[in-house]
Amino acid sequence: MDMRFGILFLIGLVASECPDGWLYYQHSCYMFGHSSHTFMDAVKYCEHFNATMLNVNTREEQNFLKSFMSNLKEHYYWIGLTDEVIDGVWRLYPSEQPSRVFDWYAGAGEPQGGTVENCVHAQPGYGYQWADVSCSSTASVVCEKDSSSNGVQVIGRDIQAKERE
Template sequence: MESNKDVFQMLTILVSILCIGGITADTLCPDNWTAFRGSCYLFPHNNLSFHDAQRFCEHLGGYLTHVNDATENAFLKSYLSDLKDSIHWIGLTDEVTEGIWRWYDNNQVANFTNWHILTSEPNGGKAQNCVYIAEGHGYEWIDAPCDWKRTPLCEMR
């Protein structure tokens, strides 16, 4: 039987190994999720409407991704580009008030955006209330009808 001292030493070694690898307690993620700056991201491959995508993420304990700043946006763009993964819903919508873009799960107004400039996004008015990112648009943001099928991009904290 191991003593408390031995168990403590083993835990200390384990924590040291994890920290050397760049993993900290706040970035430990479930299997198949990717850690970045305190969040975990899932890049699934099933096409769903915006609302079904949100429910999918919620079922897994998360929500459609919030992109809060340029650093997080660059990470997502790079990761998706490396995966050669093309089109994903993020959690932004203006369904409640046209032109006021809010994160669906908490109703907070987005402080950062990365709209696709060449197509003058957001450009869909009341017919396009949900946002996806797409490889064909440099992973910049596009507004679209919420019933279109896109792959969810889930996040959990």
């Protein structure tokens, strides 16, 4: 009986690291939007929640997100990745750091848009692998933020984000 209580306590502790409606994975919180936006409108949408557009940093994170997306209603989802500054040099948005992880859909020769397609989304028809598209296209958004940045007090942590604002 004590073991079950401990497991429930730990599950509650992990779940409380993200705001309601957000998904927790490896110290990040993710929110999957339901409406379509252009790339820049998606950026603003995430900023409204003190978050950024999804930046995929590991292969494990990408596999987790693809698995989760495949269980949702089919949406195209923006990835915070662009080559607007230098064609073919893909950088995370907004940090401008070079991306170390890619999951291009090779079946269509992605990325293949040249200077016309400078933004990236995950496509349901490609198994949520990536395609480069025009930044004025519309897609749903995945917002991401560090799980410690949501102002929630978790036992054993001193998170006082609300006081710093």
